[in-house]
Amino acid sequence: MSMIAAFYGGKSILITGATGFMGKVLIEKLLRTSSELRAIYVLVRPKAGQTLQQRVHQMLDCKLFDKVKEVCPDLHAKIRPISADLDHNDLAIGKEDMQELLSCTNIVFHCAATVRFDDHLRHAVQLNVKATQQLLLMASQMPKLEAFIHISTAFANCNLKHIDEVVYPCPVEPKQIMDSMEWLDDSIIEEITPKLIGDRPNTYTYTKALGEMVVQQESGNLNMAIVRPSIVGATWQEPFPGWVDNLNGPSGLIIATGKGLLRSIRATPMAVADLIPVDTVVNLTLAVGWYTAVHRPKSTLIYHCTSGNLNPCKWGDMGLQVLATFEKIPLERAFRRPYADFTTNSITTHYWNTVSHRAPALIYDFYLRLTGRKPRFTKLMNRLLKTISMLEYFINNSWEWSTGNMEMLMSELSPEDKRELRSTY
Numbered sequence: 001m002s003m004i005a006a007f008y009g010g011k012s013i014l015i016t017g018a019t020g021f022m023g024k025v026l027i028e029k030l031l032r033t034s035s036e037l038r039a040i041y042v043l044v045r046p047k048a049g050q051t052l053q054q055r056v057h058q059m060l061d062c063k064l065f066d067k068v069k070e071v072c073p074d075l076h077a078k079i080r081p082i083s084a085d086l087d088h089n090d091l092a093i094g095k096e097d098m099q100e101l102l103s104c105t106n107i108v109f110h111c112a113a114t115v116r117f118d119d120h121l122r123h124a125v126q127l128n129v130k131a132t133q134q135l136l137l138m139a140s141q142m143p144k145l146e147a148f149i150h151i152s153t154a155f156a157n158c159n160l161k162h163i164d165e166v167v168y169p170c171p172v173e174p175k176q177i178m179d180s181m182e183w184l185d186d187s188i189i190e191e192i193t194p195k196l197i198g199d200r201p202n203t204y205t206y207t208k209a210l211g212e213m214v215v216q217q218e219s220g221n222l223n224m225a226i227v228r229p230s231i232v233g234a235t236w237q238e239p240f241p242g243w244v245d246n247l248n249g250p251s252g253l254i255i256a257t258g259k260g261l262l263r264s265i266r267a268t269p270m271a272v273a274d275l276i277p278v279d280t281v282v283n284l285t286l287a288v289g290w291y292t293a294v295h296r297p298k299s300t301l302i303y304h305c306t307s308g309n310l311n312p313c314k315w316g317d318m319g320l321q322v323l324a325t326f327e328k329i330p331l332e333r334a335f336r337r338p339y340a341d342f343t344t345n346s347i348t349t350h351y352w353n354t355v356s357h358r359a360p361a362l363i364y365d366f367y368l369r370l371t372g373r374k375p376r377f378t379k380l381m382n383r384l385l386k387t388i389s390m391l392e393y394f395i396n397n398s399w400e401w402s403t404g405n406m407e408m409l410m411s412e413l414s415p416e417d418k419r420e421l422r423s424t425y
């Protein structure tokens with residue numbers, strides 16, 4: 001058994017964001033390779049009228065957990081749902097649950113966040129900054145805590161071209177931002193948001209950077225680490241290739257290309273597409289948890305989980321690969337034959353958006369109306385174009401992330417663990 005998997009045996013692990021894309025893969029890997037772990041506490045908010053038990057059952061029902069069910073038949077007993085809502089200042093965790101979390105937790109993986117690029121600053125601060133502060137406060141009352149791993153993003157400092165594995169200060173202190181959210185009304189916050197986020201493209205990257213500052217300022221004696229993944233895509237190898245459960249990041253646009261919806265996108269073909277498979281991110285995150293707990297570094301180490309300077313891929317190459325794949329394995333019920341091109345200026349982009357995106361959607365919706373069916377393509381196309389407008393910044397710029405800490409960690413791994421992690425770089 002791998003040294004890292006053995007480390008998690010007997011441990012009580014708290015995961016926030018467990019029902020999310022990364023959280024699910026993290027739980028799956030832990031249960032499949034460290035089935036001797038004591039418990040995984042998952043903070044879950046009741047959503048869409050489902051109780052947390054129903055949400056956890058639904059989560060475990062998905063294909064991702066098929067292998068785990070073979071090796072860990074008591075997986076339902078291992079997973080302890082805890083009702084929580086990070087939108088509340090006290091995380092809305094019940095007294096008894098809180099007592100159990102504080103007394104039992106050995107490792108915390110804080111994945112929960114709002115990853116929306118257009119979230120209102122108040123909500124993004126609540127989730128990505130204040131909730132992190134609350135979790136750190138909780139962690140400071142955990143006598144058995146061995147490590148707290150905070151998941152940030154490699155784009156937290158996307159306003160810089162070269163990014164080191166350090167926490168960069170933001171112009172305004174997180175505490176001042178959090179305090180101002182207490183008394184400013186929504187309209188004033190909307191007005192000052194562009195000034196506050198400055199040269200960052202959205203509230204997501206800005207509040208993830210603020211969250212890192214809170215980790216640095218308020219972690220006290222906690223044994224902390226920060227993992228910064230870049231653009232997280234579908235699974236590469238584990239538990240099987242190609243698993244993804246949302247349309248975020250590249251996934252939505254790749255599917256839209258395969259469906260023949262997306263025909264052109266403004267991108268810089270020579271810009272580096274720093275994509276990283278979600279199972280690689282999870283493998284690195286688990287290795288960081290092990291290393292932080294066992295080696296107890298003197299300061300909070302930051303680990304870039306990026307591929308750009310180890311195994312660079314350009315957006316142009318990626319686009320060709322996407323089209324070649326859909327040529328070989330076409331998606332069902334495609335709207336048109338998949339074909340997409342990169343535009344490099346706003347005039348041609350505007351032209352192709354009109355000719356290849358909006359006009360065909362309008363015509364097809366007209367046909368649907370004529371045949372008594374509900375029109376839906378114009379709405380879908382508008383959503384797709386809105387998503388693209390949010391993602392364009394990331395596909396027309398390149399960044400350089402140093403990976404010294406990540407490579408140091410690799411050198412500390414056993415040959416088996418190293419193989420597992422290196423196989424995807």
Ligand SMILES: CCCCCCCCCCCCCCCCCC(=O)SCCNC(=O)CCNC(=O)[C@H](O)C(C)(C)COP(=O)(O)OP(=O)(O)OC[C@H]1O[C@@H](n2cnc3c(N)ncnc32)[C@H](O)[C@@H]1OP(=O)(O)O
Nearest residue numbers: 115116117118153247248249250252253319340387390394
């Ligand atoms: C040759 C060409 C090759 C093409 C490949 C090109 C690949 C380029 C990839 C670039 C990726 C760069 C990402 C970098 C991000 C950094 C990584 C992170 O840290 S951050 C982590 C990553 N974070 C992110 O990626 C966040 C980015 N996304 C956002 O911020 C928001 O989704 C939004 C603001 C863009 C749209 O908000 P809003 O309009 O409110 O839309 P909602 O979200 O609420 O969904 C409503 C409905 O729309 C549906 N739907 C959703 N997406 C798509 C889609 N792409 N399409 C179609 N449909 C889509 C959705 O299912 C839903 O349906 P229903 O349930 O109603 O039936």
Ligand SMILES: NC(=O)C1=CN([C@@H]2O[C@H](COP(=O)(O)OP(=O)(O)OC[C@H]3O[C@@H](n4cnc5c(N)ncnc54)[C@H](OP(=O)(O)O)[C@@H]3O)[C@@H](O)[C@H]2O)C=CC1
Nearest residue numbers: 017018019020021022085086087111112113153229230232
């Ligand atoms: N995906 C990517 O490309 C990248 C992601 N990251 C980081 O990885 C982490 C996980 O991202 P990802 O899995 O993609 O995100 P998802 O949106 O898939 O998951 C977000 C998780 O946070 C939970 N959450 C959101 N709001 C609340 C709330 N109010 N109370 C309790 N839980 C809440 C969600 O729960 P619910 O199911 O109830 O909504 C969900 O479990 C984030 O910190 C993100 O910044 C970093 C780089 C890239």
